[in-house]
Amino acid sequence: DIQMTQSPSSLSASVGDRVTVTCRASQNVGTSLAWYQQKPGKAPKLLIYKASTLEKGVPSRFSGSGSGTEFTLTISSLQPDDFATYYCQQYESYYTFGQGTKLDIK
């Protein structure tokens, strides 16, 4: 099965910062990669699919890139609502999530 590894596991940043989270797959997943945002006590919310396609309603400060085994999620200018945990997920072969990256306020 395909393993997903995110880095860093946690990240402290300030409003207005540019932030990047990396996700690596143990084998080639093409562009079958999604990103989710989860806030405490809530279900995850889909942000990006097909590695770089923004889900409807997601602010354009979020972007995704990559293919094959290495992917990134970038938030261009952090807003207060963005402090949350972010997960990558592959859907090339069933489903696997990364372990999450917790983004908190510096």
Added chain:
Amino acid sequence: QVQLQESGPGLVKPSRTLSLTCTVSGGSISSLGYYWSWIRQHPGKGLEWIGYISYSGSTYYNPSLKSRAITSVDTSKNQFSLKLNSVTVADTAVYYCAGSGATFDYWGQGTLITVSS
């Protein structure tokens, strides 16, 4: 708008079977064309996909569950269900139901299941 809502016992004793149900509203479970999944999240941890049942009735489970999970659909009630047998304290988690094509587009709010004697 498709909405999902989990229901379950809250507390299950070790070695028993955990049973959860997800009620789908906003569309027919058999005609939306989704895969109906269960996902869990151990306290303070990441997300683990448990398995799915498709709109056509096919199923697939995460091998890590070692064949303990079974999913089913009741189209008359627009519900799908999960049974997880021989539970241990390691099965304590928030359990989510979700509808997916390739990605998990729709989620329930989650229900906390605690395994304890």
